[in-house]
Amino acid sequence: MTQKPGLEVFQFPCRSDNYGLLVFDPVSRKAISIDSPEEMPIIGALESQNLELTHILNTHHHYDHVEANKSLKARFGCQIVGAAADRERIPGMDKGVKEGDVIGFCGHDIHILETSGHTLGHISYWIPDSNLLFTGDTLFSMGCGRLFEGNAEMMWQSLQKIRALPQKTQVYCAHEYTLSNGEFALEIEPGNQALQSRMEQVRELRRNRLPTLPVSLQLELETNPFLRLDSAEIQKNIAMEGAALSEVFSRIRQLKDRF
Numbered sequence: 001m002t003q004k005p006g007l008e009v010f011q012f013p014c015r016s017d018n019y020g021l022l023v024f025d026p027v028s029r030k031a032i033s034i035d036s037p038e039e040m041p042i043i044g045a046l047e048s049q050n051l052e053l054t055h056i057l058n059t060h061h062h063y064d065h066v067e068a069n070k071s072l073k074a075r076f077g078c079q080i081v082g083a084a085a086d087r088e089r090i091p092g093m094d095k096g097v098k099e100g101d102v103i104g105f106c107g108h109d110i111h112i113l114e115t116s117g118h119t120l121g122h123i124s125y126w127i128p129d130s131n132l133l134f135t136g137d138t139l140f141s142m143g144c145g146r147l148f149e150g151n152a153e154m155m156w157q158s159l160q161k162i163r164a165l166p167q168k169t170q171v172y173c174a175h176e177y178t179l180s181n182g183e184f185a186l187e188i189e190p191g192n193q194a195l196q197s198r199m200e201q202v203r204e205l206r207r208n209r210l211p212t213l214p215v216s217l218q219l220e221l222e223t224n225p226f227l228r229l230d231s232a233e234i235q236k237n238i239a240m241e242g243a244a245l246s247e248v249f250s251r252i253r254q255l256k257d258r259f
């Protein structure tokens with residue numbers, strides 16, 4: 001049996017700090033757009049990479065993730081997938097999915113993880129055979145999404161699902177928030193050497209206007225305070241030694257909101 005080549009990703013800037021993401025099969029050149037932040041950059045990316053858009057997979061209903069759903073569907077006839085729970089809020093949705101569902105794309109399995117917290121019904125897309133994870137506004141590099149609709153307990157459950165995936169997974173997030181997230185992370189865990197060296201790289205990348213993403217889940221586990229609630233240094237610095245992790249999460253989220 002010959003092994004299929006993995007799916008590949010083309011990442012490009014959209015709006016002020018979003019990323020457009022095209023996941024494609026290098027053989028057939030069929031492509032998925034993860035969310036649809038902005039029409040023209042997505043069309044430009046499809047053309048420059050010689051890709052055919054067949055699907056949009058939405059992570060959640062916020063406008064900076066669904067804005068081009070209808071225009072891209074009208075132009076390319078692509079199928080739009082989103083959380084079944086968000087059918088009323090995601091424009092042009094054809095197929096509703098939920099936790100545990102698997103979508104096939106060019107012989108690859110895309111797993112749906114429900115990752116509520118930022119919104120109710122937020123989902124992430126995991127492609128194990130290609131080591132890819134698309135976390136929308138749930139996980140950012142060294143940070144996580146704000147709690148607009150869900151609560152801290154919900155977001156912590158979602159992050160625990162992500163934490164359990166293989167460490168070699170490459171994480172793609174919807175926004176370039178890494179630098180400011182990392183500055184906050186350093187405030188509460190200044191002694192973390194992996195964090196210090198990641199921040200050196202991040203500063204250099206941003207100075208050159210280069211993306212800090214994707215990032216391996218392994219590096220996130222070493223540097224992201226929201227995945228490191230059990231760090232003794234973090235707990236000590238926020239005066240929550242030995243507290244329940246969902247409470248530690250809640251406290252760090254509050255501190256970050258005010259940072």
Ligand code: ZN
Pocket residue numbers: 060062118137
């Ligand atoms: Zn959002």
Ligand code: FE
Pocket residue numbers: 062064065137174175
């Ligand atoms: Fe967003």
